[in-house]
Amino acid sequence: MTLIISPITSIPDVKPGDHVAQLLIRGLTAQHISLIDNDILVVTQKIISKSENRYVDLSTVIPSEKAFEIAITSEKCPELIELILQESKKILRMTPQTIITEHNLGFISANSGIDHSNVGRNEKTGENWVLLLPNDPDASANNIREFVKMELGANIGVMIIDSHGRAWRYGTVGTMIGTAGVPAIVDLRGKKDLYGYQLKITRVAAADELAGTASLIMGQANEKIPAVHVRGFPYPLRCSSLKEVIRPEEEDLFR
Amino acid sequence: MTLIISPITSIPDVKPGDHVAQLLIRGLTAQHISLIDNDILVVTQKIISKSENRYVDLSTVIPSEKAFEIAITSEKCPELIELILQESKKILRMTPQTIITEHNLGFISANSGIDHSNVGRNEKTGENWVLLLPNDPDASANNIREFVKMELGANIGVMIIDSHGRAWRYGTVGTMIGTAGVPAIVDLRGKKDLYGYQLKITRVAAADELAGTASLIMGQANEKIPAVHVRGFPYPLRCSSLKEVIRPEEEDLFR
Numbered sequence: 259m260t261l262i263i264s265p266i267t268s269i270p271d272v273k274p275g276d277h278v279a280q281l282l283i284r285g286l287t288a289q290h291i292s293l294i295d296n297d298i299l300v301v302t303q304k305i306i307s308k309s310e311n312r313y314v315d316l317s318t319v320i321p322s323e324k325a326f327e328i329a330i331t332s333e334k335c336p337e338l339i340e341l342i343l344q345e346s347k348k349i350l351r352m353t354p355q356t357i358i359t360e361h362n363l364g365f366i367s368a369n370s371g372i373d374h375s376n377v378g379r380n381e382k383t384g385e386n387w388v389l390l391l392p393n394d395p396d397a398s399a400n401n402i403r404e405f406v407k408m409e410l411g412a413n414i415g416v417m418i419i420d421s422h423g424r425a426w427r428y429g430t431v432g433t434m435i436g437t438a439g440v441p442a443i444v445d446l447r448g449k450k451d452l453y454g455y456q457l458k459i460t461r462v463a464a465a466d467e468l469a470g471t472a473s474l475i476m477g478q479a480n481e482k483i484p485a486v487h488v489r490g491f492p493y494p495l496r497c498s499s500l501k502e503v504i505r506p507e508e509e510d511l512f513r
Numbered sequence: 514m515t516l517i518i519s520p521i522t523s524i525p526d527v528k529p530g531d532h533v534a535q536l537l538i539r540g541l542t543a544q545h546i547s548l549i550d551n552d553i554l555v556v557t558q559k560i561i562s563k564s565e566n567r568y569v570d571l572s573t574v575i576p577s578e579k580a581f582e583i584a585i586t587s588e589k590c591p592e593l594i595e596l597i598l599q600e601s602k603k604i605l606r607m608t609p610q611t612i613i614t615e616h617n618l619g620f621i622s623a624n625s626g627i628d629h630s631n632v633g634r635n636e637k638t639g640e641n642w643v644l645l646l647p648n649d650p651d652a653s654a655n656n657i658r659e660f661v662k663m664e665l666g667a668n669i670g671v672m673i674i675d676s677h678g679r680a681w682r683y684g685t686v687g688t689m690i691g692t693a694g695v696p697a698i699v700d701l702r703g704k705k706d707l708y709g710y711q712l713k714i715t716r717v718a719a720a721d722e723l724a725g726t727a728s729l730i731m732g733q734a735n736e737k738i739p740a741v742h743v744r745g746f747p748y749p750l751r752c753s754s755l756k757e758v759i760r761p762e763e764e765d766l767f768r
Binding site for chain 2: 262351365421431444464467469470472474490492505
């Protein structure tokens, strides 16, 4: 089946308290897209975080001793480092530019997902505001999913994504940080290949595979596309969660 | 712009010496898809390897001392381990099930990309044959690209992909191992965000972001879809190569 990824282009600048699901439905309606069962909406964390008012004014943050200590060798200010520490369970690696953490939500990423770009809380003091990731991206995704079901009767999937760096390879890729309906992992164990042999590759990170291309369509700079609509996802939707894809430390060869 | 990924469904079982570019064009023609400038063909390594006769009969492999040594703690046979060693520069990690290597081509993956599934060289002795990755996937991609340009006059991109495991997260994702025309990295450094600030996220692994969803459409088991057609890739095509995305060891925090 053909997969179609369409940018949702008419989402206004999201503000705290805005109802993202409603904005998405309005945007889709303006583009004459009617949601049907098994469609997926992929949404950047940024507009979820904005709607959930995850802004922090750095001047209100009181750095801990540890944050001041790290600041000696880091290019980041102690206030930002403090937030990175608060949002994470553990620091994995550190360079002057980047602090790679295990986020409280479980995934590994740079700077606990805290970002200055496209924040724009206040034009005069914009550089001083940062945006944390959504508090519970699975729940945020689920809220949108349930609202769509209630409003339109369609059983869709919803994913929240962010851009993550990777071990071994340059460049960021769109990565799922919250899902409702989109399977984080599709388990092919027990399936046979074309010639009747048991498959060796057994588990496909389906949500992440979709997240990459969704992110490609959103772009990173000023494209103003905070969400995309996907039709033709080849696996059945089902209950899933971020946790499904997180490899625990004791099973991870690369921490 | 909308991105459309269409499976190419009518590719026959590829044999050594087969002309993959011709098979792809025939498949597209049967599906009434005419290639145009900026289209992309994404092809699984498996049919490239088959056409390039990268089969090895394990019974012809003479294991080195090192392979025998590793076999003591590995579930793999010494012959397969020997091939994994020959195809790689370095072993990074090892478990009884998996040997994670730096492939001769530069990327990190399990078992040097050597796989038993969907090989099917010989029905009677199938378990004894394995398939190595293409010798030079950038060149394989480029051959297809140039053939299409010559035959149809269209300036397309071509990617060869494989399924790779990852640090930190469960599941495999489709990953680019060779490209012609599709930019491995799109560099956004210097671009401004919506509010006029310099972007923090600077380099997007565009080819890998596309590879994930392409792989999703191909499936892993017996779907018989070894290639997909992509229309609507949002960045200009240009000369690129696998090397562009490989993070050298001295810059890698996770080896």
